[in-house]
Amino acid sequence: MQPSILWRAVFLAPPLAVFGLIVVWPLLDSFFYSFTNWNGFDPNYRFVGFENFTKVTSDPLFLHAVINTLIWIVAAILMPTLAGLALALLLDTSVRGAWVFKSIFYLPICLSAIVVGQIWTWIYQPDWGLLNTAIGAVQGAPFTFAWLARPLTALGSVIVAWSWQQTGLAMVIFLAGLTSIPHDLVEAADIEGATRWQRIRYVVLPLLRPATVVVVALMVINSLKGFDILYIMTGGGPFNSSDTLAMHMYNESFKKYHMGYGSAISVILFIMTLTIILVYFRQLRKVDEIND
Amino acid sequence: MVTLSRRTVLAAGSAWMALTGLAGRALADGEVTISHYFTGDLGLKGIQDIFAKFKAAKGTSVKDSPIGHEDFKTGILVRAAGKNLPDVFSYWAGARTQFVADSGNLHPIDDAWAAAGLDKVIAKSVADGATMYNGKRYLVPFGYHYAGLFFNKKVMDKAGATAPKTWDEFKALCQKLKAAGVTPIALGSKNRWPAQFWFDYLVLRTAGPEYRAKLMAGKASYSDPEVKKAFAAWKELIDAGYFVPNANADDWTDAADKVAKGTAAMTLMGTWITGYWNGNGLKPGEDYDFYPFPTMTAGVPNAVVGPVDGLVISANAANVKGAEELITFMVSDKDVQASWAKIQGALSANVNVDPANYTPVMKRALDTIKGAEAFAFNYDLATPPPVAEVGLSMFAKFMDAPANYEAMLDDAQKAATEAFKK
Numbered sequence: 001m002q003p004s005i006l007w008r009a010v011f012l013a014p015p016l017a018v019f020g021l022i023v024v025w026p027l028l029d030s031f032f033y034s035f036t037n038w039n040g041f042d043p044n045y046r047f048v049g050f051e052n053f054t055k056v057t058s059d060p061l062f063l064h065a066v067i068n069t070l071i072w073i074v075a076a077i078l079m080p081t082l083a084g085l086a087l088a089l090l091l092d093t094s095v096r097g098a099w100v101f102k103s104i105f106y107l108p109i110c111l112s113a114i115v116v117g118q119i120w121t122w123i124y125q126p127d128w129g130l131l132n133t134a135i136g137a138v139q140g141a142p143f144t145f146a147w148l149a150r151p152l153t154a155l156g157s158v159i160v161a162w163s164w165q166q167t168g169l170a171m172v173i174f175l176a177g178l179t180s181i182p183h184d185l186v187e188a189a190d191i192e193g194a195t196r197w198q199r200i201r202y203v204v205l206p207l208l209r210p211a212t213v214v215v216v217a218l219m220v221i222n223s224l225k226g227f228d229i230l231y232i233m234t235g236g237g238p239f240n241s242s243d244t245l246a247m248h249m250y251n252e253s254f255k256k257y258h259m260g261y262g263s264a265i266s267v268i269l270f271i272m273t274l275t276i277i278l279v280y281f282r283q284l285r286k287v288d289e290i291n292d
Numbered sequence: 293m294v295t296l297s298r299r300t301v302l303a304a305g306s307a308w309m310a311l312t313g314l315a316g317r318a319l320a321d322g323e324v325t326i327s328h329y330f331t332g333d334l335g336l337k338g339i340q341d342i343f344a345k346f347k348a349a350k351g352t353s354v355k356d357s358p359i360g361h362e363d364f365k366t367g368i369l370v371r372a373a374g375k376n377l378p379d380v381f382s383y384w385a386g387a388r389t390q391f392v393a394d395s396g397n398l399h400p401i402d403d404a405w406a407a408a409g410l411d412k413v414i415a416k417s418v419a420d421g422a423t424m425y426n427g428k429r430y431l432v433p434f435g436y437h438y439a440g441l442f443f444n445k446k447v448m449d450k451a452g453a454t455a456p457k458t459w460d461e462f463k464a465l466c467q468k469l470k471a472a473g474v475t476p477i478a479l480g481s482k483n484r485w486p487a488q489f490w491f492d493y494l495v496l497r498t499a500g501p502e503y504r505a506k507l508m509a510g511k512a513s514y515s516d517p518e519v520k521k522a523f524a525a526w527k528e529l530i531d532a533g534y535f536v537p538n539a540n541a542d543d544w545t546d547a548a549d550k551v552a553k554g555t556a557a558m559t560l561m562g563t564w565i566t567g568y569w570n571g572n573g574l575k576p577g578e579d580y581d582f583y584p585f586p587t588m589t590a591g592v593p594n595a596v597v598g599p600v601d602g603l604v605i606s607a608n609a610a611n612v613k614g615a616e617e618l619i620t621f622m623v624s625d626k627d628v629q630a631s632w633a634k635i636q637g638a639l640s641a642n643v644n645v646d647p648a649n650y651t652p653v654m655k656r657a658l659d660t661i662k663g664a665e666a667f668a669f670n671y672d673l674a675t676p677p678p679v680a681e682v683g684l685s686m687f688a689k690f691m692d693a694p695a696n697y698e699a700m701l702d703d704a705q706k707a708a709t710e711a712f713k714k
Contacts, residue, residue: 040369040370040373041369126541127538149538149539149692235483237482237484238688238692239685239686239688239692254369254370256681256711257678
């Protein structure tokens with residue numbers, strides 16, 4: 001029996017209401033505020049047209065944040081994806097105890113970004129952190145470089161910590177992809193005399209394409225969401241050098257009380273994200289069509 | 293298969309009610325809600341004891357939501373934007389309170405102030421400088437602080453050093469400590485604000501309080517020779533290697549720990565550092581002491597720097613009467629003020645508190661303030677928040693690479709002009 005339209009509406013109403021209230025409404029709200037000079041809590045504000053959007057062109061911190069955001073996206077596509085793939089290939093064996101390693105490598109994704117950020121803040125601590133202690137032991141002299149406090153290394157150090165967490169996720173998706181590769185294909189390659197590398201390059205990797213598509217999409221989306229770990233590790237510092245667009249938006253809105261300008265930045269970030277996702281899913285559909 | 297008992301459903305339901313605040317509002321009529329930044333190292337337990345005393349004295353319970361110092365600065369404004377402010381919240385007197393008062397989010401307390409006779413409780417200088425905004429009274433001072441050069445007494449004694457009075461003596465002291473193998477100055481500017489006290493004192497001691505007040509109000513420029521001179525003096529200290537390396541990697545407590553352990557000799561910090569050190573078992577006057585920032589230019593009035601912690605009532609407070617009772621109680625009750633001074637290392641805003649309640653170090657801090665010709669709020673409380681953001685980042689940048697400070701100051705002035713326009 002087909003459920004009536006009324007019942008569908010009844011069951012759909014609560015989630016739609018929640019979604020509308022906490023996603024759509026604030027989204028529309030920030031579009032609205034991006035055209036005002038609202039400071040965040042003053043009831044008196046006025047419309048300023050596109051002033052907030054033209055202001056970004058003369059804001060050096062905005063340009064810097066765009067560059068950092070792009071660096072993060074590129075790193076997100078490369079680092080956790082490659083590391084996750086390498087781990088998956090290594091662990092895709094019938095060796096006893098492989099599941100132990102799989103669990104260990106997957107563990108970081110179970111931690112909250114705040115915990116991961118705090119752990120890595122300790123690792124990077126200049127005087128007694130794990131990293132500098134190790135470098136000091138190797139070179140035989142104390143090493144006290146402040147990874148998170150120097151403008152050239154702050155962003156990179158955060159991205160490494162973030163990638164460490166995301167690698168487990170990538171690995172699991174690749175492992176799932178590997179189990180779906182028909183065994184006879186790999187066997188055939190072996191019989192034809194393919195080397196281990198040739199087998200991976202010409203048989204395994206092409207068949208991992210659907211998994212790769214999912215991993216890359218997830219990493220790009222997660223990188224754009226990567227605000228919490230940056231907030232806990234550097235807060236965009238030192239002196240805004242590791243600001244991403246999300247952090248710049250936060251600083252302008254909540255620290256400088258330029259809520260209107262902050263909203264304009266969030267609208268730009270929204271359009272950027274939407275474009276990336278649309279382009280990506282268009283490509284995805286093409287891949288699906290070829291596969292079909 | 294999970295089965296839901298009626299109790300589970302009820303529990304989940306009431307948890308949801310509590311989360312949404314429905315249960316809280318319906319059940320506890322008459323309680324006062326408060327949000328404050330006195331967490332962990334800054335005296336959480338102390339303030340909760342005070343709320344218990346208030347309940348015992350007035351019969352009104354206090355529901356508090358403490359938020360860490362740094363997150364409080366933004367958190368409270370998010371609540372203001374959502375018209376969801378607690379009845380009472382702690383706030384820093386000065387430009388920040390001005391900012392919130394301008395937006396109409398505060399409830400004036402002139403009547404409560406008069407009814408509680410606070411004119412007789414709070415020193416006039418503090419009352420005039422910290423409580424009035426736009427011609428009305430909005431803030432009750434709960435405690436205040438003084439920034440000085442706090443040092444490890446054993447390290448200083450060992451190096452045979454005495455407290456410097458002039459800038460030349462100060463530099464000679466740094467040289468002496470450095471030669472003895474101790475880093476002279478610890479600074480933890482990871483959260484930026486600890487560096488501001490250097491800027492404050494260097495400008496106050498060279499250009500004077502009047503010039504600084506102009507700079508804070510946007511009537512003088514960061515490109516002025518006065519500011520450049522202050523930065524040149526600061527740079528001289530950094531170039532000579534008197535500051536710890538990696539100041540931007542440390543928090544203020546890390547800097548305090550370095551001084552406590554004796555790897556660094558001194559740190560320019562507010563009196564709350566005494567509360568932190570006492571809590572870690574250090575003895576005031578034996579393990580640590582302080583001296584005022586040395587004089588630099590003859591004839592410049594002697595100013596002290598510090599913040600005033602205040603309590604304000606939000607404009608849409610649900611329980612105005614209870615809120616007024618709470619904030620006047622917190623400053624009028626001598627026991628409350630004395631215990632707070634002890635726990636947090638604050639100076640009491642209540643003139644009737646017996647100085648015998650202070651440690652010898654705090655007594656001297658009080659005397660230093662009394663002997664000063666001007667009391668100035670520290671940088672991020674003296675200039676409007678959007679401008680303070682620009683300056684605080686500049687200080688951290690300067691600590692990282694002090695060489696091209698002139699260009700930094702010109703950039704800061706551009707950003708400050710923009711920020712003052714709003």
